[in-house]
Structures are given as structure tokens and as C-alpha cells.
Amino acid sequence: MRRTALVALLAAGTALSACAYNETLGRNQFLLVNDSALIQQADAAWAEALRTQRLSSDAAANARVRRVGERIVQAAGLTDRRWEYAVFVSESPNAFVLPSGKIGVTTGLLSLVRNDDQLAAVLGHEVGHVVAQHAAERYSQTAATSAGLGILQGAAGDYAQAAGAIGGLGAQLGVLLPFSRRHELEADRLGVDYLQRAGYRPSEAIALWRLMAQQRQGSNPEFASTHPSDASRISALEQYIQSQGWA
Numbered sequence: 287m288r289r290t291a292l293v294a295l296l297a298a299g300t301a302l303s304a305c306a307y308n309e310t311l312g313r314n315q316f317l318l319v320n321d322s323a324l325i326q327q328a329d330a331a332w333a334e335a336l337r338t339q340r341l342s343s344d345a346a347a348n349a350r351v352r353r354v355g356e357r358i359v360q361a362a363g364l365t366d367r368r369w370e371y372a373v374f375v376s377e378s379p380n381a382f383v384l385p386s387g388k389i390g391v392t393t394g395l396l397s398l399v400r401n402d403d404q405l406a407a408v409l410g411h412e413v414g415h416v417v418a419q420h421a422a423e424r425y426s427q428t429a430a431t432s433a434g435l436g437i438l439q440g441a442a443g444d445y446a447q448a449a450g451a452i453g454g455l456g457a458q459l460g461v462l463l464p465f466s467r468r469h470e471l472e473a474d475r476l477g478v479d480y481l482q483r484a485g486y487r488p489s490e491a492i493a494l495w496r497l498m499a500q501q502r503q504g505s506n507p508e509f510a511s512t513h514p515s516d517a518s519r520i521s522a523l524e525q526y527i528q529s530q531g532w533a
Contacts, residue, residue, distance in 0.1 A: 311418055311472055318426035328384040328421075335374070335390060342373040342393055351391045354402050358409045361483035362417055362476075379501065383412035385421055398497065403481065403490035410477030410484075410491075417476060420469045467514045474519060475526050488532040492523050 305314045342348065352371045359369055367387035379395040389409065399405045415421065474491070482488045499516035514522070 308418065310476070315419065315423050316426050317419065317422055324421055324425065325386040328386040328388065332370070332384055332386070332388045332390075336372065340375040342375050344373065344393075347373050347393065347396055350396070350402070350405070351389065354405050355389045355409055357484040357486075358406055358413050358480050361480040362410075362413045364413065364416065379498070381408045381412055383409065383416055385416050385419075398501065399494065400497070401490065403486040404494040404497070406481040406484060406486040407477055407491035407494045410480040411473045412477075413480060414473035414476030415469065418469070418472055420473065424466065424469065470513050471519065471522055474523055478523065478527060478530075478532075482530075482532060488527045488530075492520055492527065495520050495523065 306317055307313070308315050348371065351373055355369065355371055359365060364387075369387045369389060371389045372391075373396070374390055374392050376392040377394045378392055379398040381389070381391045381395055383389050389412070391405075391409075395408065396405070399408065478488050478491050481491065495516060499520070502516070513519075
């Protein structure tokens, strides 16, 4: 009992000391690190991608990504860092933005989107993750959960292995995955803000996710997925865009 109480007090103290209010999101965040602490890892990942992945030499495609990316970066207020852009040759439609100021887009995504507004929706979403410090928050949440499970296993005695397995599943479905879905919806909202501010059409964000939904072969049920269902995402976007008078 004493050990359990001590663990609870220590956990509460850690959570309180790591909580910070994020005005952009309108909520508190649990941050053991910030994005600056992840820059070295982000730069290493970027260098690895440039080294191991095939880069597109299509001048028009590269210019398009840079043009749209620069407008989104400016709209998000992130011109304080030096941005790099790359187009990777891959049939999979994908894009990523690293907190160190790197933007990667695949040729598959460029082939999928029907206009620059939809490309801006994707890049706005990814930049939204950076502004919201989602990478740092996700890292902090995962680290705290892993530490908590270690304490649980240590206190479980002969049942440590079983408790760890049950605890891991419960933490994954009850904490980490729903938390990630929250991040996705927040990034959707921020992305729409940025693309509208950059002069693109917010309604194309909805058109984009409808297009993405058509491309999927299948998906996990929402309760066991790190992403919201397409229907949930589209509904949330429609409500937000209408609430802003952008419809």
C-alpha cells in the first residue's frame, strides 16, 4: 500500500511539472521534452531518407512542393527556421514534415491530389503537427506509459508477466491510440487554418479526405487505430469549416 501510494504521488508530481498550456490547441500538454530536443533525431531521419530513398528529379514537381510548402510555412508562422523540401519517388501517397524544418512528399501523393489546394491541405496538416508539438507530446506520453508499466510489473510479483501484457494492451487502446487520434483531428483543424490563411480553399480539405477514403483498401476499426475513421475526420472538418464561415 505504501509503495502504491508513493508511486501515485511521484507520477502525479511528474505530470504536474510536465504540463504546459498550448494556446494554439486550447488545452494543456504533457511534455517531458520539446521539439528542440527531437531536432537531432529528425535531422538524422531526414539524412537517412535522402540517402536511402530515390529522389525525383522532376523540376516542376519539386518547384510545386516548395511553392505550396513555403506558403503554408509562412501562414503557420514558422519562417524562423531554414526549410528543406524533397520529392521522393514512391507510389504510396504520403507526406511528412519534421520539426527541424524538413518537408517530404511522394510522387504518389502528387499524382493523387487534384490541385494545389489539396496539396496545401496535406502539408497544412503535417505542419499542424509541428506547431502543436505533437511529436514531443507523443514521445512524452509513450515514455510515461512505459515507465508506468515497468512499475506495475515490478509490483505484481509472480503475476508480473501477465500484468504487463494486460497493462500494455490497456495502455495502447485506452491511452496511446485515442491520444493519437486526437492529434490527427487537431492537425486537420490547424491545417485548414493555415491553408485558408495562405489563400487556398478550405473546402478542398474535405475533398482530399474523401479522395483518400476512396483509395483505401480497408482499415482497422476506429477504436483500434491511431487515426480517426475517414467518416469521423470528414465530419469534423465539415463542422469546423462551417463554423468558421468558410463553406
